[in-house]
Amino acid sequence: FPSSGPEVYPALGNLHLLPYGVQEGQAVFETAPGALVVEAIRERSTATFAEIELRPQGTVRSTQPSVVAATNGAPVTGGARLRVATDVPARVTIEVATNPRFRRPRRITLGITDEFGAAMATVRGLPPGTTVYWRARMRRRRQESLGPVRRFQVPPRAGSAAAVRVAIGSCAAQFGPVFDELTAAAPDVFVWQGDLNYPDTVGPFAQTVAGYAGIWRDFLANPRTAVLFERGLFAAQRDDHDYGVQDANSTNLVPWGLRPWESLVESRDFYRFSAGLAEFWVLDQRRHKTDPAAPDGPDKTLLGAEQRAWLLRTLEQSRAPFKVVCSPCTLAPLPANARDGSWAAGYTRERDLLLKHVAQSVGGRTIFVTGDTHWTMAYERDGLFEARPCPLGIPSPNDITLTQPLAAEEARALPGVAYADDERGHFALLDVHGTPGGAARLDLTLVREDGARPYTRRFEVPDPSG
Ligand SMILES: [Fe+2]
Incomplete structure (x- = not known):
């Protein structure tokens, strides 16, 4: 994945664009030299699978869901949009609080994550300027887990002179x-x-x-x-x-x-x-x-x-x-x-x-x-x-x-x-x-x-x- 490397090499410019030599990305593969690259990859990639069988050693139980990414989205009036991505399908509830211990949280039910393992929430009605904490609570069959705590500051209301x-x-x-x-x-x-x-x-x-x-x-x-x-x-x-x-x-x-x-x-x-x-x-x-x-x-x-x-x-x-x-x-x-x-x-x-x-x-x-x-x-x-x-x-x-x-x-x-x-x-x-x-x-x-x-x-x- 891009985020796991490679290191930044300033002298090499667009490092992960180097195989293409330009910043044209996928457009390169529509050219004759690009077609040669794809052909070479296909030729060397000989793996094929007719069937993959997995045999568990212990008893089978459902996976406890966990968060892959939980990030703040764009501001909305009195709040923000929130994003969650999970590793396995799960029923997601977002807990929102104005204290980091989540006393008296507000809960937003989002239902089951979609085909990309994603769920998005829009939280509103929060006081401008306050720091808001949130986390995802995920449920899958009888397994339940909590995602990491995120926070953001609610932007000042429209017209406010606050910085x-x-x-x-x-x-x-x-x-x-x-x-x-x-x-x-x-x-x-x-x-x-x-x-x-x-x-x-x-x-x-x-x-x-x-x-x-x-x-x-x-x-x-x-x-x-x-x-x-x-x-x-x-x-x-x-x-x-x-x-x-x-x-x-x-x-x-x-x-x-x-x-x-x-x-x-x-x-x-x-x-x-x-x-x-x-x-x-x-x-x-x-x-x-x-x-x-x-x-x-x-x-x-x-x-x-x-x-x-x-x-x-x-x-x-x-x-x-x-x-x-x-x-x-x-x-x-x-x-x-x-x-x-x-x-x-x-x-x-x-x-x-x-x-x-x-x-x-x-x-x-x-x-x-x-x-x-x-x-x-x-x-x-x-x-x-x-x-x-x-x-x-x-x-x-x-x-x-x-x-x-x-x-x-x-x-x-x-x-x-x-x-x-x-x-x-x-x-x-x-x-x-x-x-x-x-x-x-x-x-x-x-x-x-x-x-x-x-x-x-x-x-x-x-x-x-x-
Ligand atoms: Fe660009």
Whole structure:
């Protein structure tokens, strides 16, 4: 499994992509050299089974269930979503308490785990700012067991001036030093918007529904992210590789990119959450994406009609002083991956519609935090602010430094580019709170994998109630 190794080897770049030589993942196997690799594996793999018989030595009894992964999900109003994955099918009840000894717990019955051994809960009605403890109680026939205790802090209610810290990042081929910085930053919420360790590069025979169920179960149990997922809230979103396809869009989806994720990681395509003076939109830009070859026009979309209408409506309705749009793909008018397209290239009509709507009908301050393109950037011009902390961990040489060795250098000369780096991993840290003078403040910092903080931008909305 990816989480059990190998060690991080910075000099080797995308280590588990090395057999493919690129970051194209499964797409390689559609090429002639890729077909040769698969052929060689098939030739050397001679094991076949007609039958496997198991004979127990003692008496047979049912297995006591245990938790494989128990992690906090995205925030919801007054609570959070919670995820459990078990080793054998079990009936799951979640116990929730505001004390670590579980005195007077609330119980949420989830029924039997699904075909991927998963169960998800949404817990609400908890006091903002309190620390909440939870654990899974599992039952299988007459066997009962308790899962490990997890905790999270309920984010401040919408409009509260209380401080909240949200980290946002994307794209990690390796669990390198940036994860130590993320853990040290102790965000209340971590939004990972895509390319969660590149499941399409695990190998050709893992590209199945069962394979992805195993990959996501293992991902949630990775010790490198344990503190982030088990003491903070973890809001996840898919980009193309999580859908199992390089450059995924609505025309090339595969079954293994869909149900295992929705069962084990996040059942919603897109969602938003409030945290004090900021509201966050977590967008899906793959599932409903138009074929990139289509001409740019009013119907060409990354979001699909339903998500687009929801985004425009909820942005307009939101009273939050800060609107943070977590857009997996980039949008600033700079050279971008034109083959695949994004709001920056090939889908600009939809981007311009959104930016016009923000300028005309959305109150407060809207900013964008993006990913997908593997060099980190901050851009600010003509009212558009985009931070692109990406990748979290794809050590160079990587796809960008090999194919566009001057990407960051050239970008620094372009109007609007306030920061560019293509050598190291980054994430964005957003600290939001009210000031003594009654203003709403958001400090956005780009944190580099070595702990440096090379870029900070402070936003203030002077009178958030107006
Ligand atoms: Fe990526």
